[in-house]
Amino acid sequence: MGFLDYFRSEKKTSASVAKERLQVIVARERSHRGGPDYLPALQEDILAVIRGYIDIEDDAVRVQVEREGNCEVLELNVILPDTD
Amino acid sequence: MARIIVVTSGKGGVGKTTTSAAFGAGLARAGHRTVVVDFDVGLRNLDLIMGCERRVVYDFVNVINGEANLNQALIRDKRTEGLSILPASQTRDKDALTFEGVQTVLEGLAKDHDYIVCDSPAGIERGAHLAMYFADEALIVTNPEVSSVRDSDRVLGLLASKTRRAEQDDEPIREHLVITRYAPERVGKGEMLSVEDVCEILSIDLLGVIPESTAVLNASNSGVPVILEEKTDAGQAYDDVVARFLGEAREHRFIDEKKGLFGRLFKG
Numbered sequence: 001m002g003f004l005d006y007f008r009s010e011k012k013t014s015a016s017v018a019k020e021r022l023q024v025i026v027a028r029e030r031s032h033r034g035g036p037d038y039l040p041a042l043q044e045d046i047l048a049v050i051r052g053y054i055d056i057e058d059d060a061v062r063v064q065v066e067r068e069g070n071c072e073v074l075e076l077n078v079i080l081p082d083t084d
Numbered sequence: 085m086a087r088i089i090v091v092t093s094g095k096g097g098v099g100k101t102t103t104s105a106a107f108g109a110g111l112a113r114a115g116h117r118t119v120v121v122d123f124d125v126g127l128r129n130l131d132l133i134m135g136c137e138r139r140v141v142y143d144f145v146n147v148i149n150g151e152a153n154l155n156q157a158l159i160r161d162k163r164t165e166g167l168s169i170l171p172a173s174q175t176r177d178k179d180a181l182t183f184e185g186v187q188t189v190l191e192g193l194a195k196d197h198d199y200i201v202c203d204s205p206a207g208i209e210r211g212a213h214l215a216m217y218f219a220d221e222a223l224i225v226t227n228p229e230v231s232s233v234r235d236s237d238r239v240l241g242l243l244a245s246k247t248r249r250a251e252q253d254d255e256p257i258r259e260h261l262v263i264t265r266y267a268p269e270r271v272g273k274g275e276m277l278s279v280e281d282v283c284e285i286l287s288i289d290l291l292g293v294i295p296e297s298t299a300v301l302n303a304s305n306s307g308v309p310v311i312l313e314e315k316t317d318a319g320q321a322y323d324d325v326v327a328r329f330l331g332e333a334r335e336h337r338f339i340d341e342k343k344g345l346f347g348r349l350f351k352g
Contacts, residue, residue, distance in 0.1 A: 013274025
């Protein structure tokens with residue numbers, strides 16, 4: 001590190017922002033991969049139903065199909081908001 | 085037995101055809117009988133990049149339809165011994181490439197070639213799917229940029245599920261990452277994803293890094309695969325790619341900033 005780095009601000013570089021965004025979106029898209037085509041629509045519907053009761057974020061619902069031996073498990077994760 | 089290699093990316097304009105032309109020419113130069121097949125039906129361009137556009141008489145679809153045989157459609161490269169091109173058709177018929185037709189053509193080419201390089205069209209439609217379907221290996225061409233990396237990941241998913249090897253439960257397609265248009269000084273400034281970033285996100289083996297270079301446009305202007313421009317950075321980077329693909333261990337070049345005296349003093 002050169003001494004000029006002292007004068008550089010601590011602001012995140014655009015490349016590191018790009019990397020973080022990519023890691024999130026790629027992980028999400030991979031979780032749908034190989035699963036049935038209806039998963040995204042199912043996820044939307046579940047999100048809408050839950051929102052009838054609580055206010056949750058767009059990405060608070062995760063739906064994925066896991067294969068365990070001969071049986072397939074539909075896994076549903078809902079992240080609830082922090083209660084103040 | 086010929087190896088089938090698809091050059092693919094999902095996103096357009098990242099360097100698939102440039103890479104196909106350079107990679108094919110490099111394999112042929114190393115003594116392997118190689119054919120480069122343009123799968124971009126309707127938007128033929130490999131012929132132009134390889135400088136044989138005025139010699140196209142018959143094309144891929146003519147062969148599929150039985151209007152010409154492979155020998156009539158193949159264009160032998162005049163510069164590089166052992167290199168041929170099978171041009172795409174300019175038809176607007178999206179269904180011109182059939183599954184059986186492609187299979188028959190590839191089987192025909194396999195008889196007298198060591199490598200069949202399939203230059204995929206952009207997107208994930210029929211042409212791209214057929215280009216990857218029969219592949220044994222894949223070169224994933226990626227720019228250090230968010231949309232290209234995301235699309236590459238999508239294509240990796242398709243390679244692992246919608247191809248012959250996947251469907252028949254064979255050994256999976258060998259995937260190789262080729263990062264193009266890399267600008268180390270912009271990476272140094274934090275403006276561009278680094279080689280490490282892209283490798284970490286896609287988690288496949290890195291075959292090579294092609295620097296952003298004026299040589300690429302110059303070579304395409306004159307219809308010469310850039311690998312034949314041996315004095316240029318991009319030409320040398322592609323030469324490394326081919327050598328590594330053929331099993332030679334070579335250090336990665338062109339991934340660090342060129343530092344002048346001033347830069348060295350201040351950045352250490």
